[in-house]
Amino acid sequence: MNHILKCHDIVKTDFVRGDNCYLYDKQGRRYVDLESGIWCTALGHSQPRLSQVIAAQATKLMHLGTRYPNAMVEEAALALLDIVQIRDGKCTFLSSGSEAVEFSTQTIRRVSGKDMLLTFSNSYLAAYGSAGRKQAGEWYLFDWNACPDTAHCTAEIPFEQIGGFVFEPGGSGSGFVRFPPQALVQELAGKVKQAGGLVMSNEVTAGMGRTGKWFGFQHYDIQPDIIALGKGLGNGYPVSAVVMRREVAEKLEAIGLRYAQSHQNDPLGCSVAKEVIAILQEENLVERGAKLGAYFLTGLQHLAEKHAIVKDARGRGMLLGLELHTQGVLSVEMLYHALLQRGFLVGYYPAGNILRLDPALTIEPELIDQFLDCLDTILAQLA
Numbered sequence: 001m002n003h004i005l006k007c008h009d010i011v012k013t014d015f016v017r018g019d020n021c022y023l024y025d026k027q028g029r030r031y032v033d034l035e036s037g038i039w040c041t042a043l044g045h046s047q048p049r050l051s052q053v054i055a056a057q058a059t060k061l062m063h064l065g066t067r068y069p070n071a072m073v074e075e076a077a078l079a080l081l082d083i084v085q086i087r088d089g090k091c092t093f094l095s096s097g098s099e100a101v102e103f104s105t106q107t108i109r110r111v112s113g114k115d116m117l118l119t120f121s122n123s124y125l126a127a128y129g130s131a132g133r134k135q136a137g138e139w140y141l142f143d144w145n146a147c148p149d150t151a152h153c154t155a156e157i158p159f160e161q162i163g164g165f166v167f168e169p170g171g172s173g174s175g176f177v178r179f180p181p182q183a184l185v186q187e188l189a190g191k192v193k194q195a196g197g198l199v200m201s202n203e204v205t206a207g208m209g210r211t212g213k214w215f216g217f218q219h220y221d222i223q224p225d226i227i228a229l230g231k232g233l234g235n236g237y238p239v240s241a242v243v244m245r246r247e248v249a250e251k252l253e254a255i256g257l258r259y260a261q262s263h264q265n266d267p268l269g270c271s272v273a274k275e276v277i278a279i280l281q282e283e284n285l286v287e288r289g290a291k292l293g294a295y296f297l298t299g300l301q302h303l304a305e306k307h308a309i310v311k312d313a314r315g316r317g318m319l320l321g322l323e324l325h326t327q328g329v330l331s332v333e334m335l336y337h338a339l340l341q342r343g344f345l346v347g348y349y350p351a352g353n354i355l356r357l358d359p360a361l362t363i364e365p366e367l368i369d370q371f372l373d374c375l376d377t378i379l380a381q382l383a
């Protein structure tokens with residue numbers, strides 16, 4: 001493994017096979033993936049129906065030039081517009097969550113004619129581009145954690161200058177599992193719209209059932225104009241999408257947005273997105289995730305009551321976090337390695353002293369119980 005560029009920690013390099021929530025290494029040892037890759041495989045690894053669709057579409061036609069979107073693209077678009085309930089809207093399929101967010105922000109700037117966008121300061125939006133940089137002058141960053149008095153804080157925002165509100169409903173920042181209050185989100189969305197701006201929901205992490213509803217914005221009773229999707233849309237295959245209301249799409253088309261990349265609207269990615277949606281619908285996985293997520297959270301909350309080192313257990317659907325007190329001897333990194341040794345993969349964020357869990361919506365309750373037992377034992381031993 002001397003030829004893999006290190007951009008972040010590399011911990012283990014011998015996983016060879018996946019099956020639902022399990023990963024198997026070269027020695028045949030089984031691990032439980034409670035992070036779903038990076039929060040992508042909501043249907044589990046190597047989902048059989050999806051693997052078949054990928055094989056069939058790959059044999060038929062994987063890729064087409066941007067001038068030739070075919071029927072598969074339209075079918076995937078219709079399926080996606082149906083679940084976001086913007087049935088007369090339009091969408092484009094891209095390759096990553098970052099790209100979908102960046103495309104959305106470019107759309108907002110073009111359609112609103114304003115460069116300044118509003119977002120929460122701790123929202124993760126993209127790995128690159130304007131949404132990745134979040135530079136002053138292009139972004140008004142609002143720290144909702146430092147704002148107990150909503151009305152007073154929002155009074156300082158220059159809504160007239162803001163082209164759009166880029167809202168990330170998936171736990172506000174990749175690691176922290178903290179959800180902004182509904183009243184604040186509604187107020188910001190309402191004021192931005194009132195001033196002629198657009199509301200965009202970044203559903204890259206929160207979407208496709210992750211938070212117990214189809215989309216994160218549905219916890220807030222707001223209607224976005226633009227929705228960016230990724231991760232769960234491809235269940236590990238790199239396909240993402242941007243959906244927009246027809247009025248916004250027509251304005252954008254009239255202004256003219258030149259945007260073409262090699263894998264935009266590829267039939268293979270679109271066949272994956274369409275099948276992922278069908279599996280989620282036919283197997284009632286969003287409801288399943290909501291129920292099992294509540295069950296998982298109750299178990300974590302019991303551990304928080306039992307172990308003094310645990311500060312908080314929180315979550316929404318299958319997006320869960322366990323925060324430790326900073327003054328204890330046990331760090332989240334130690335916890336991560338102890339769990340890995342015992343066959344459980346989880347996320348951890350030292351900055352928030354938090355362990356993060358994003359299991360597949362298909363996880364069996366017995367696996368949740370096994371994990372909670374293991375965590376209980378480790379917390380008792382190490383703390």
Ligand SMILES: Cc1ncc(COP(=O)(O)O)c(C=O)c1O
Nearest residue numbers: 096097098124125126204205230
């Ligand atoms: C909320 C959110 N938005 C956007 C992205 C970027 O998606 P991708 O890593 O697929 O480019 C991420 C990635 O973790 C994310 O969590």
